[in-house]
Amino acid sequence: xxxxxxxxxxxxxxxxxxxxxxxxxxxxxxxxxxxxxxxxxxxxxxxxxxxxxxxxxxxxxxxxxxxxxxxxxxxxxxxxxxxxxxxxxxxxxxxxxxxxxxxxxxxxxxxxxxxxxxxxxxxxxxxxxxxxxxxxxxxxxxxxxxxxxxxxxxxxxxxxxxxxxxxxxxxxxxxxxxxxxxxxxxxxxxxxxxxxxxxxxxxxxxxxxxxxxxxxxxxxxxxxxxxxxxxxxxxxxxxxxxxxxxxxxxxxxxxxxxxxxxxxxxxxxxxxxxxxxxxxxxxxxxxxxxxxxx
Numbered sequence: 001x002x003x004x005x006x007x008x009x010x011x012x013x014x015x016x017x018x019x020x021x022x023x024x025x026x027x028x029x030x031x032x033x034x035x036x037x038x039x040x041x042x043x044x045x046x047x048x049x050x051x052x053x054x055x056x057x058x059x060x061x062x063x064x065x066x067x068x069x070x071x072x073x074x075x076x077x078x079x080x081x082x083x084x085x086x087x088x089x090x091x092x093x094x095x096x097x098x099x100x101x102x103x104x105x106x107x108x109x110x111x112x113x114x115x116x117x118x119x120x121x122x123x124x125x126x127x128x129x130x131x132x133x134x135x136x137x138x139x140x141x142x143x144x145x146x147x148x149x150x151x152x153x154x155x156x157x158x159x160x161x162x163x164x165x166x167x168x169x170x171x172x173x174x175x176x177x178x179x180x181x182x183x184x185x186x187x188x189x190x191x192x193x194x195x196x197x198x199x200x201x202x203x204x205x206x207x208x209x210x211x212x213x214x215x216x217x218x219x220x221x222x223x224x225x226x227x228x229x230x231x232x233x234x235x236x237x238x239x240x241x242x243x244x245x246x247x248x249x250x251x252x253x254x255x256x257x258x259x260x261x262x263x264x265x266x267x268x269x270x271x272x273x274x275x276x277x278x279x280x281x282x283x284x285x286x287x288x289x290x291x292x293x294x
Contacts, residue, residue: 001268002203004029005073007049008260009060010212010253013079013176017117022055023048024063025257026073027241027265045242046261048254057118061184068192068205076210076264078256079181080174081194081288082106083165084148092131101285102197106186109179120179124168132168132175141167148287153278153294154211162211162290195291196284200274208291212256215263215292226255235259239266267292 006027012019027046049063067073082102083091091105092098099105112127113120124132133144144166147155151162168175185194185207193199194207213224219235226232232255233243239262244250250258267273276294283289 001074003072003074003206003268005067005071006046006261006264006268007064007067007073007075008046008210008212008215008257008264009064009075009077010256011060011077011079011177011181012057013120013174013178013180015115015119015121018054018056020054021253022057022060023253023257024055024060025049025254025261026067027261029265042237042242043240043262043265045236045244046258046265048258051254057180057184061118061187064188064207065191071205072203073205074264074268075192075205075207076260076291077181077184077207078177078210078212078260080148080151080165080178080290081181081185081197081209082148082286084146084151085286086149086283087146092128095128095131102288103186103189106182106189110183110186113179113183115180118180118183119176120183121176123179124175132166134169149278149283150276150287150289150293153276154214154290157293194288195274196279196289209288210260210264210291211293212260214290215260216256218263218267218292219259221259225252226259227252231255232258236262239263241265263292 008025010023012021025046025048028044085091099108109123113123115122133141145164146166147164154162163174165175165178167173192205192207193201216226219238221235229246229249232250241262272294273292279289
């Protein structure tokens with residue numbers, strides 16, 4: 001791979017202008033300056049971008065566009081880039097004039113949302129309310145549990161169940177974050193490629209979708225979250241990284257992105273990750289794929 005930097009972004013779909021749930025980490029190539037003479041070579045520890053800053057989603061977009069021009073960077077966002085369509089033939093069955101390819105759907109979501117700071121709650125709560133589960137009043141939850149092909153592939157590995165974009169209730173839901181993410185992806189069209197909707201270029205920066213918890217698992221850590229410096233550094237070591245330098249215990253948003261950035265760097269050269277057996281041209285155009293799932 002031609003990338004020299006690897007960024008992981010923990011995203012948020014929360015209402016408002018600034019979001020404590022957003023965090024960004026960047027890992028670079030090259031030997032670690034933290035290694036002592038004679039010690040085993042390790043890659044530089046990933047670092048947080050603007051640690052302690054409460055990000056706006058629009059700020060993340062601005063940062064990404066600037067960073068993409070500075071150096072060839074692989075950006076991983078922890079949200080789903082499109083709803084499932086292979087299972088039912090439509091993103092929102094029964095609706096008319098809804099696009100059936102991801103890029104057109106991103107534009108459609110953006111056009112219908114009037115939320116501040118790239119939010120998308122209005123899309124779920126008003127524009128297409130009947131398609132989303134907000135609680136028992138909506139009926140049986142299992143009737144809303146539709147998944148993409150890559151989510152079925154991830155679930156089959158035994159690493160836990162990927163959430164569905166139609167479940168909009170609870171702390172673990174990814175619906176609002178993902179539809180807000182689609183608004184960001186729409187703004188990248190023609191500026192930074194989004195894999196696999198766009199082909200992988202021979203040079204320059206690329207955006208992919210990731211699951212941060214998949215990297216926690218790949219690093220050999222148990223559980224869904226890492227909440228200690230010891231656990232963080234254990235995961236980083238599994239990816240060949242020097243330990244992180246923290247004067248305090250990191251929070252789980254920080255450990256998510258630090259581990260994912262190191263994990264992206266570790267697997268980006270693996271051609272299997274870019275050519276998963278379940279990814280067809282039709283899925284690339286409509287559903288996309290979570291980078292790293294094979």
